[in-house]
Amino acid sequence: xxxxxxxxxxxxxxxxxxxxxxxxxxxxxxxxxxxxxxxxxxxxxxxxxxxxxxxxxxxxxxxxxxxxxxxxxxxxxxxxxxxxxxxxxxxxxxxxxxxxxxxxxxxxxxxxxxxxxxxxxxxxxxxxxxxxxxxxxxxxxxxxxxxxxxxxxxxxxxxxxxxxxxxxxxxxxxxxxxxxxxxxxxxxxxxxxxxxxxxxxxxxxxxxxxxxxxxxxxxxxxxxxxxxxxxxxxxxxxxxxxxxxxxxxxxxxxxxxxxxxxxxxxxxxxxxxxxxxxxxxxxxxxxxxxxxxxxxxxxxxxxxxxxxxxx
Amino acid sequence: xxxxxxxxxxxxxxxxxxxxxxxxxxxxxxxxxxxxxxxxxxxxxxxxxxxxxxxxxxxxxxxxxxxxxxxxxxxxxxxxxxxxxxxxxxxxxxxxxxxxxxxxxxxxxxxxxxxxxxxxxxxxxxxxxxxxxxxxxxxxxxxxxxxxxxxxxxxxxxxxxxxxxxxxxxxxxxxxxxxxxxxxxxxxxxxxxxxxxxxxxxxxxxxxxxxxxxxxxxxxxxxxxxxxxxxxxxxxxxxxxxxxxxxxxxxxxxxxxxxxxxxxxxxxxxxxxxxxxxxxxxxxxxxxxxxxxxxxxxxxxxxxxxxxxxxxxxxxxxxxxxxxx
Numbered sequence: 001x002x003x004x005x006x007x008x009x010x011x012x013x014x015x016x017x018x019x020x021x022x023x024x025x026x027x028x029x030x031x032x033x034x035x036x037x038x039x040x041x042x043x044x045x046x047x048x049x050x051x052x053x054x055x056x057x058x059x060x061x062x063x064x065x066x067x068x069x070x071x072x073x074x075x076x077x078x079x080x081x082x083x084x085x086x087x088x089x090x091x092x093x094x095x096x097x098x099x100x101x102x103x104x105x106x107x108x109x110x111x112x113x114x115x116x117x118x119x120x121x122x123x124x125x126x127x128x129x130x131x132x133x134x135x136x137x138x139x140x141x142x143x144x145x146x147x148x149x150x151x152x153x154x155x156x157x158x159x160x161x162x163x164x165x166x167x168x169x170x171x172x173x174x175x176x177x178x179x180x181x182x183x184x185x186x187x188x189x190x191x192x193x194x195x196x197x198x199x200x201x202x203x204x205x206x207x208x209x210x211x212x213x214x215x216x217x218x219x220x221x222x223x224x225x226x227x228x229x230x231x232x233x234x235x236x237x238x239x240x241x242x243x244x245x246x247x248x249x250x251x252x253x254x255x256x257x258x259x260x261x262x263x264x265x266x267x268x269x270x271x272x273x274x275x276x277x278x279x280x281x282x283x284x285x286x287x288x289x290x291x292x293x294x295x296x297x298x299x300x301x302x303x304x305x306x307x308x309x310x311x
Numbered sequence: 312x313x314x315x316x317x318x319x320x321x322x323x324x325x326x327x328x329x330x331x332x333x334x335x336x337x338x339x340x341x342x343x344x345x346x347x348x349x350x351x352x353x354x355x356x357x358x359x360x361x362x363x364x365x366x367x368x369x370x371x372x373x374x375x376x377x378x379x380x381x382x383x384x385x386x387x388x389x390x391x392x393x394x395x396x397x398x399x400x401x402x403x404x405x406x407x408x409x410x411x412x413x414x415x416x417x418x419x420x421x422x423x424x425x426x427x428x429x430x431x432x433x434x435x436x437x438x439x440x441x442x443x444x445x446x447x448x449x450x451x452x453x454x455x456x457x458x459x460x461x462x463x464x465x466x467x468x469x470x471x472x473x474x475x476x477x478x479x480x481x482x483x484x485x486x487x488x489x490x491x492x493x494x495x496x497x498x499x500x501x502x503x504x505x506x507x508x509x510x511x512x513x514x515x516x517x518x519x520x521x522x523x524x525x526x527x528x529x530x531x532x533x534x535x536x537x538x539x540x541x542x543x544x545x546x547x548x549x550x551x552x553x554x555x556x557x558x559x560x561x562x563x564x565x566x567x568x569x570x571x572x573x574x575x576x577x578x579x580x581x582x583x584x585x586x587x588x589x590x591x592x593x594x595x596x597x598x599x600x601x602x603x604x605x606x607x608x609x610x611x612x613x614x615x616x617x618x619x620x621x622x623x624x625x626x627x628x629x630x631x632x633x634x635x636x
Contacts, residue, residue: 147322148329153615155574156608160337163596163604164347236451243453244578248593263456267582275463282456290451297447 031302038298041291048288051106059100063257066094075276090276092265098276101257102284108169108258110288113239116173120180121231127181128188129215129223133196143189146182154179155244162250169252172245176238183230191223225303232296236289243285259285315627323620330612331379334605343367347601348391382609388602390595397606401588405610406481408576408587411510414503415572418511419518420565427522428549431530442519449516454575458509458582465505475584478502506583510575514568521564525557532556562626569618573611 032038051058075090075098090098131139149157158175165171195201196219204218245251246260254261259281266277338344345362353361362368365388366377381387387397426446430439466474480499483491529535530553538552539545573589580589588607595603 144325144329148326148333153571153573153611155577156611157333157337159577159592159596160334160604160608161340163599163601164337164340164344240453244455244574247455247578248581249597260453263453263459266459270459270462271467278456278459278463282453282459285453285456286448286451289453290448293447293451 028302032298035298035301037294041294041298044287044291045295048106048110048284048291051103052110055104055107059097059103061097061100063096063100063104064255066096067091068094075280092262092269092277098280101262102259102280105257105259105262105281106284108252108256109239109242109260109285112169112173112176112242112258113235116176116238116242117180117231117234119173119177120234121184121227123177124181124184125188125220125227128185128190129192129220131185132189132192133211133215133219135193139189142185146185149182154241158241158245159248159250162245167250167253169256172242172251175245176241179241180234180238183234184227187226187230188223191226192219195219195222229296229300229303232292232299236292236296239285239289239292316624319620319623323616326616327613328379330609330616331382332375334609335375335378338601338605339371344601347599387606387609390603391600392598397602398610400591400603401606401610404586404588404591406479406485407477407585408580408589410481410499410503411506411576411580411585411587412569412572414507415510415514415575416565416568418507419514419568419572423515423518424522424561426519428526428554430519430523431526432549434527439523443523446516446519449512450520452512454509454513455578455582457512458506458579461505461509462582472505473502474505476502477586506579506585509579509582510572513575514571518561518564518568522557522561525560526553529553529557559626562622565622569615573615 032042073091092098092101127142131142158179161175161178162171165175192215201214201218204214209218242251242258243260243263246258247264249264251260252258254265262281263278266274266281269277338347343362345358345365345367348365349358349361366374369377385398387401389395390397390400393400426442430442433439462474465471478495478499478501480492480495483489483495535548535553538548543552576587577589577592579585580587581593584590588611592604592607594600595607
């Protein structure tokens with residue numbers, strides 16, 4: 001009887017910190033509003049994510065519909081006959097509507113960022129948990145693997161894999177995901193080692209809880225905060241990496257609009273002064289990444305002040 | 312120090328072996344790599360011949376050992392296009408890439424350190440706020456987009472700086488032709504500026520933030536208060552007490568920086584038609600020229616690994632506290 005309540009105590013103790021109670025949500029909202037910038041960042045992100053989700057409904061035109069008569073129309077140009085602005089942000093070399101392509105581009109660019117980080121985060125966190133919890137040679141192998149991957153500048157690894165595997169959204173997500181696991185593994189490992197000796201872990205172990213349950217139910221909730229903070233910055237850098245790879249022609253097939261691929265295509269008309277084809281996709285990337293970085297900063301201060309490093 | 316050096320060297324060797332293993336595995340990811348080396352119209356017989364010539368018909372472990380043996384001798388195979396050793400092609404392009412990387416590194420540190428220190432000293436002021444906002448922006452700009460914008464606005468509209476081309480400086484210097492290096496210098500710098508800014512802005516921003524928070528951390532320590540209460544002048548406190556200690560995280564970052572800069576270099580060289588390894592990789596990707604891609608990737612990784620080793624050793628010298636672990 002007494003052991004039962006002790007177990008409940010232990011469980012509630014370890015879970016209480018992350019359970020999203022109404023009061024912690026209210027605290028988060030207050031802190032968000034007080035910091036001001038994150039609110040703007042959140043609004044921008046919501047716009048980008050809804051563009052990704054509802055692209056077909058919001059886009060004014062078909063992103064792949066060519067209109068050769070309206071080729072390379074500058075932004076905000078009125079139609080000579082009707083006086084309407086047909087293409088708000090102008091058109092590209094094939095007369096395709098830039099705004100619609102930007103909206104469709106959000107789909108790939110934003111979702112690739114989130115999905116890749118999700119994959120890398122899960123692999124890395126599990127590896128770090130297992131390594132930190134078990135120690136010994138398992139830990140050694142995992143950490144050596146991490147070292148080896150860190151010895152490779154990520155973009156080079158991505159180039160090699162994508163050259164061999166070929167283009168495609170799935171390959172891109174896979175490569176970007178694999179590229180991220182190391183960060184999570186290192187942090188999860190360090191945090192797990194710090195938690196391993198804590199009393200609640202020993203209590204759980206002495207009650208005969210299995211290793212996996214201890215790792216996932218006891219330790220994981222307590223090490224989640226720094227991982228979430230890292231993830232928010234990570235989505236930002238993965239979106240930048242996706243854009244760079246698409247720009248190099250290694251991302252998605254040419255007919256799929258992504259922000260990076262649009263920038264790559266803009267180079268053909270750049271020297272002719274068609275600035276808008278390069279300007280707007282870059283702006284979209286920049287605002288998305290900036291918002292994620294600002295939110296990440298706030299999240300770090302809110303969830304885990306230890307990571308602030310003297311600030 | 313001796314034991315540490317040995318252990319660190321051993322670690323480096325393991326990592327280097329891992330790098331070759333990783334690149335070997337990637338090559339075989341999509342099955343038989345022979346198809347990466349032949350044209351799409353190759354006949355069965357041609358494919359078979361290539362497979363034998365490259366040794367892809369041998370058992371995998373044997374292939375790997377041969378591969379490592381070749382890499383150690385600097386033999387990465389022959390470029391599928393130019394029919395020249397891939398390593399030679401990488402090496403002759405290396406000086407141009409190093410020029411760009413070093414210049415980007417200078418951009419990234421020369422401005423980041425003073426900005427970071429001043430921001431930390433004036434924490435909470437308008438200067439601090441605006442610098443950190445700009446730094447945040449700099450970390451969010453895709454570098455190649457910045458490059459394109461610099462080409463349009465600084466290069467094409469204002470006509471201040473050249474938007475493409477390369478005037479060699481390191482090359483004649485390495486050849487011992489100081490006269491030519493000297494006369495080329497001003498022009499080389501003008502051509503370097505836009506690409507170096509493109510590559511360096513991300514690191515500049517991150518380093519400025521890093522220096523600032525490292526300085527803030529150090530400035531709150533007791534020995535700083537002691538130094539001040541001893542009556543030392545503020546510049547002396549900042550430079551010889553605070554900055555020296557704030558330097559440690561910054562040095563670590565600089566070592567890793569090289570890898571980041573390299574990825575930026577690949578893209579920037581493409582935009583500015585810079586005749587370096589990055590441009591070579593880009594062309595090799597588009598031609599699916601596997602030996603050249605592999606040679607460049609492995610060369611870059613080796614440089615990266617040796618640089619990290621060097622940084623770690625430097626680190627031990629700077630901070631005696633780390634010596635043991």
